Amino acid sequence: MENFSSVCLRLKSNKISILDQRKIPQEEVWLEVTTAAKMHKIIKRLSVRGAPLIGVCASLMIGVLALEKTNSLEQLKEWSEYLKTSRPTAVNLFTCLDRMLVIMKTNEEKMDETNVKGLLVKEAEAILKEEVEMCERMGEHGAKLIESGDNILTYCNTGGLATPGVGTALGVIIKAHQSGKKIHVYACETRPLLQGGRLTAWELAKNKIPFTLICDNMAASLMRKGKIDKVFLGADRIATNGDFANKIGTYSVAIAAKLHNVPMYSVAPVSTIDFECESGDQIEIEQREPKEVRGVRDYIWAPDCNCYNPAFDVTPIETVSGIVLDVGVFTTKEIQSGALKKLKK
């Protein structure tokens, strides 16, 4: 497989290394991932995260494992199904692994195992290339919505730590900055796992983009004061009616933005659309462990109480201005008229 290197993913001499995002920003620790079990573990614990990135990493893992002569197609199918159980909400994980499974199931009777495995390697490389290119296109389309002087609010992390490319929503912000637009970002810390405070702050600093870190409960009052000009954030699964699942707290931001007439866009590649899902009500929301709410790292302020810890919520499309995809910007009205369904291949 061709070598590859990004902010958080490396493929060198057919070996996968992944930056452990749990340790950012204190440490930059790279993990070598050689088995499906290890990949499952680091996706589940969010050492690697972000819808496009986990889909790419899972399919890349199957591609690398296919290079091992001793690994049978049956074993590769088993590992693909197992990797699907790492997290339930981000659709990219399923669509990428299904692309690998389709290759195995449609060719195993028609060609010898070595040739099928060769197709798996090519498909994994194609998925990676497509996602990098989709990030570029999302960035270009979305950056046109940003004007010099804008104060932009973003949520969670949607950059090079959530994709194999420049990012989705944060990619839009980075592209706008790189084009010379003078912008400032309000980054929501994003409880409970602080992807905004830890990861987005780290990426904005690396890109030299002026930003202010805020607690999530500060977003609405900033909008009321007229301090926020636009909101850009991500998605993990988009239904064909435009409703989308994204990091928990997105719906609160959307309600505030709508009340204060702040334009808000979700940014995602077409690979995040679930064409089998007609509405947000059908999206499975990952429930995570109470310990993530009870404290942060070794500071546990509520050791034993009940906790509610959904990793995502669903934002109805009518609450936002539209969705920026790699194929263009779609207004809520266009989406409500069925524009997303027409993108199905």
Ligand SMILES: CSC[C@H]1O[C@H](OP(=O)(O)O)[C@H](O)[C@@H]1O
């Ligand atoms: C570009 S996808 C980013 C998306 O994924 C994040 O969730 P997690 O950190 O749990 O993987 C969040 O929903 C982001 O918007």
